[in-house]
Amino acid sequence: xxxxxxxxxxxxxxxxxxxxxxxxxxxxxxxxxxxxxxxxxxxxxxxxxxxxxxxxxxxxxxxxxxxxxxxxxxxxx
Numbered sequence: 001x002x003x004x005x006x007x008x009x010x011x012x013x014x015x016x017x018x019x020x021x022x023x024x025x026x027x028x029x030x031x032x033x034x035x036x037x038x039x040x041x042x043x044x045x046x047x048x049x050x051x052x053x054x055x056x057x058x059x060x061x062x063x064x065x066x067x068x069x070x071x072x073x074x075x076x077x
Contacts, residue, residue, distance in 0.1 A: 001026055001061040006054065013053030018075075027063040034075045043069065 003021040006029055010019045017035035031050070038046045046069035051058055058065060 001057065003029065006031065006062065009057075010050055010053050014049065018077075027061065029062055029064065030066045032068045032070075034070050034072055034077065036072060038069055038071045039073075 001023075003023045006021045006023075007019045010021070010031065010033055011017060014033065014035045014037055017033055017037070019034075020032045021029055022031075023029045033046075033050055037049065041049075047067050050067055050069065051065075054062060054065070
């Protein structure tokens with residue numbers, strides 16, 4: 001799976017988010033997601049939002065996903 005596909009899926013679920021995804025091999029991914037929607041949410045809740053956006057692809061096309069989730073304030077924006 002291409003990192004741009006993962007970015008598009010996350011961006012569709014979190015309109016206005018800044019999403020950056022990298023992958024060395026097309027199955028292990030590292031994502032940074034900055035979204036206003038994360039305001040007031042704990043890390044687990046933030047990750048659940050992102051995993052929900054990716055659905056059944058996690059564990060299939062997406063073998064592993066390392067997530068960093070931040071609000072714009074936490075990101076210094």
